[in-house]
Amino acid sequence: MTVKPFYPIGTPGKPWTAAEKQQWRESQTRFRSYETDVLEAIDALKPRYDVSQYGELHYGDRTFPLMAVKTQNWDDSLPVALITGGVHGYETSGVMGALSFLSEYQNEYAGKINLLVVPCVSPWAYEHITRWTYDAVDTNRQFYPQGEGEEARALMAYTAPLKGKFLLHVDLHETTDSDESEFRPAKAARDGEAFEPGTIPDGYYLVSDTQNSRLDFQAAIIAAVEKVTHIAPADKNGNMLDYPVVSHGVVEYDNNAYHLCATLTGAPFTTTTEVYPDSPDTTPEACTRAQVVTVHTAIEFALAHA
Template sequence: MTNKQFYPIGTPGQPWTEREKQLWQQSQTRSRSYKNDVLDVLEQLKHRYEIVQYGELRYGDDRYPLMAAKSKNWDDNLPVALITGGVHGYETSGVMGALSFLTECRSEYEGKLNLLVAPCVSPWAYERIARWNYDAVDPNRQFFAQGKAEESRALMKFTAPLKGQFAVHVDLHETTDTDESEFSPALAARDGLQPEPTRVPDGFYLVSDEQNSRLDFQSAIIAAVAHVTHIAPAEEDGTMLGFPVVSPGIVEYDNNAWHLCSTMTGAPFTTTTEVYPDSAETTPEDCIRAQVVTVRRAIDFALSN
């Protein structure tokens, strides 16, 4: 997909000022309810998990409690699995996949592993089907000490006491057609750059960290997800989105250089999912199922290795 037109906010070649950011904020429309879709589901799961608030976002007149679910019978002697969804609020199956996993999961990991699930890291963006937070910042580029996104800082502060206990961290994402039609042009406009069109991969794939390259782990997930939805093929040059495909359905690069969410725990097993809900070959339900299958396979692999 190619978008040669300039983004409607800002002046081509000039980074945004506070004025342009305000215009962008005003253009964002609430389209769904974090309370109905996320908070109410977590409330219904209180009998099975400890539901905790780890922060609060205050954007304009809006208040968003940041919530997570923990194993009810938490055991400090056991390793921890962290599942994060909605770091990019518009990526629906990440949020729904995390909630579906919580809903389906019973006691199969009790005595083996502690679960910690933050299903919607960026609720303001979830409601507006946006990639950025209120401040026009991408939370999934801010997982470091000087990060500018409150969503990222709150999650890092919450999980910091558990450093050294994490066995696995799965960060649930999507790649959509709006990556090219809306979010890439907006990013270029915000930074005063020219958009560089890319081709959206058609199918599921994983992002592996070259500093923590466990291709046996990544490949095990791909094999499981292939029973649910199709795996994205590489381009003719062996890449996807400009990154090398190191194994079918797996791209790999230095995640720390991008300050991605998957780097914050130091877990031995980490991955970032990407499903493609706009494909003619899949459905929203397939995408949610792929996220759940990923989480289960990732945890099972970590426990057996």
């Protein structure tokens, strides 16, 4: 008989209490600096963009300003493109991709669209290279009025005045081997459930929304990214992660059922990226490049088909 290992925090079959969440938090290690990696990069963008602080997190003895980067000379008559990264802090290419996009694309969209970029939604998680926030909350399941987590609430409040203005929202994510080795086992333990091992798609793919499909939009992004890194194939059942692959490199399900960040704006063009930097067939640099190509392609397509 094979006995599945249990996560080292908690009791099998029992959801975590505040005590287990505190134990989990104390087990986390700070690996990198939000100030150095993100805030300093945003400061360097100030000559070319407007920078706004839309909130502040207070975790332990640490304070994290929540920052957004906006088009200078914002034009209320133009639509808005929202780009979000770091909703899950450990997904490095999302954060770096958002920052790289801002560095590379300066005046291309002047008079066409307003850019609103939030490079790192979950800064504590970014520093600790973890999926969850300080309170063991998965931010990318909290984008609804009753959701938990200050990160999601702050972003919802910040973007609410722009509802109806959004043409596009691209949410930049990645999948790593730690999903199977750490984060999914931790989730099962936190929720008092049994851990069922899964597989990680090998390559880049997109998550489309059954309520806002636009497979032509998704296909245009896949075609552009395929020149940068490989696209994840469907499994023998035509699925990825038990979701149907509806076109090359695109899975689709009801994003609202999971309260994903991609449902935040109600924009006509939305997608969620997933890259796989642990694949032997790519590099972290190529994954960051894939995120930049995604954003550029998505904006160009949305503007052409609005």
